[in-house]
Amino acid sequence: MILIDSNIPMYLVGGDHPNRALARDAVQRLAVDGEVRVTDAEVLQEILHRYLSIHRADAVDPAMRVLLNLVREVFPIEREDVMLAAEIARGARLSARDAIHVAVMRRRGITRILSFDRGLDAVEGIDRLPR
Numbered sequence: 001m002i003l004i005d006s007n008i009p010m011y012l013v014g015g016d017h018p019n020r021a022l023a024r025d026a027v028q029r030l031a032v033d034g035e036v037r038v039t040d041a042e043v044l045q046e047i048l049h050r051y052l053s054i055h056r057a058d059a060v061d062p063a064m065r066v067l068l069n070l071v072r073e074v075f076p077i078e079r080e081d082v083m084l085a086a087e088i089a090r091g092a093r094l095s096a097r098d099a100i101h102v103a104v105m106r107r108r109g110i111t112r113i114l115s116f117d118r119g120l121d122a123v124e125g126i127d128r129l130p131r
Contacts, residue, residue, distance in 0.1 A: 001036045001037075001038060001108075001109075001110050001112070002030060002035055002036070002037055002112040002114055002129070003037075003038055003039060003040065003104070003113045004037050004039045004043065004067065004071055005039075005043060005113055006044075006050070007019075007023075007115060007117065008023050008070075008114050008115065009047065009064070009066040009067040009070065010047065011023040012027070012063075012066050013062045013063050013066055019116055022130050025130075026130045027070060027114070036072055037071045037072060038071050038072055038073045039067060039071045040075045040076075040101060041075065042077055042100045042101060044074065047063045047064055048060055051063065075108060077100060081100060082100070082103070084103035085099035085100045085102070085103040086099070088103055088123075093119065093122065094119055094120075094122075094123070098117060098119055098120060101113065101120075102120070102123055111125060111126060112126070112129060113126060113127075115129075
């Protein structure tokens, strides 16, 4: 099982960028391998926040559709996730959003994330793809 981060669908629907091909190739490999792909509700919020903050409301639906077509399940953010994220953030240099992802992953037994966020490389027990 692998968690899909917000930057993956955003690169897939965005303009020309070197990470677009990397994201496409990584998603295709996961599909061929039959990897179960999941995400969390914070990822949807990140997509919404980013596109609205740059006045690109038109990009929200395409990015969310891509994400929702990629994943089997969207995990909710629960109280325990937020409390665990606070603990994780005290011990690591992560954004609040990444701490939430890591907390959800730990609580759900997920050890891999598809993300271009290199800050996740410093988190013990988490394997970030692509590298």
